Amino acid sequence: MSSTINLNGKPDYIIALAKDLRLRNRSERTVKGYVYSMLRMVKALKKHPNRCSLKEITDYLCEMISEGKYSFNTYKQNVCAIRYYYNHILGRKKEIANIPYPKREITNSVILSKDEVFRLLAAIKCPNVRLMACIAYACGLRHSEIRNLKHNDIDRSRMRLLIHLGKGKKSREVQMPHSILTRLEDHYRKYSSKMGVFFFR
Numbered sequence: 001m002s003s004t005i006n007l008n009g010k011p012d013y014i015i016a017l018a019k020d021l022r023l024r025n026r027s028e029r030t031v032k033g034y035v036y037s038m039l040r041m042v043k044a045l046k047k048h049p050n051r052c053s054l055k056e057i058t059d060y061l062c063e064m065i066s067e068g069k070y071s072f073n074t075y076k077q078n079v080c081a082i083r084y085y086y087n088h089i090l091g092r093k094k095e096i097a098n099i100p101y102p103k104r105e106i107t108n109s110v111i112l113s114k115d116e117v118f119r120l121l122a123a124i125k126c127p128n129v130r131l132m133a134c135i136a137y138a139c140g141l142r143h144s145e146i147r148n149l150k151h152n153d154i155d156r157s158r159m160r161l162l163i164h165l166g167k168g169k170k171s172r173e174v175q176m177p178h179s180i181l182t183r184l185e186d187h188y189r190k191y192s193s194k195m196g197v198f199f200f201r
Helices: 012-023 028-045 054-067 072-089 114-122 127-139 143-147 178-195
Strands: 160-163 172-175
Touching: 012 028, 012 072, 028 054, 028 072, 054 072, 114 127, 127 143, 127 178
Parallel strands: none
Antiparallel strands: 160 172
16 A cells, blocks of 8 residues: 655645545555656746646657656656646646547567466565565466455455455455465464564565
């Protein structure tokens, strides 16, 4: 779970943005991402976002692309943050609609063979990290979802893991191999006195 961002001393536009996002029940990860995206733009343009013109904003985004220093996800998050701020905070929806969402480049995925996966997992020295990697691979969980796994999230009768408030604050169930159940139970017996209800905290 992402820690809450501290708004003490932050400028008025950041406080307004963060409050609006939280009122709409957006995740704290989204709040952080949008806040840092707006701070990055203000630092680059050297002016309050309320006084930025559409041309200045689009020039800034074009420069982000041309510099080649930012990943697709970082650039997309900046676009989403800017569109959100000018739409929901300033009410400049029609104007900001001229800034398009970026189109992801289609690339071929790298698919590892079973032997390559086994060797990759075996190369992880820390037992806890290796177990987390095994769960991610076998069950398709994100890092934050694994970190938030509790002992009572295991449905042993159906061999499933219960994921609470995953991405988008949505809950779901995933199938769990018996080998993962065995490893989780061993891990819990070994470390339960230190970690309480969570497996990996």
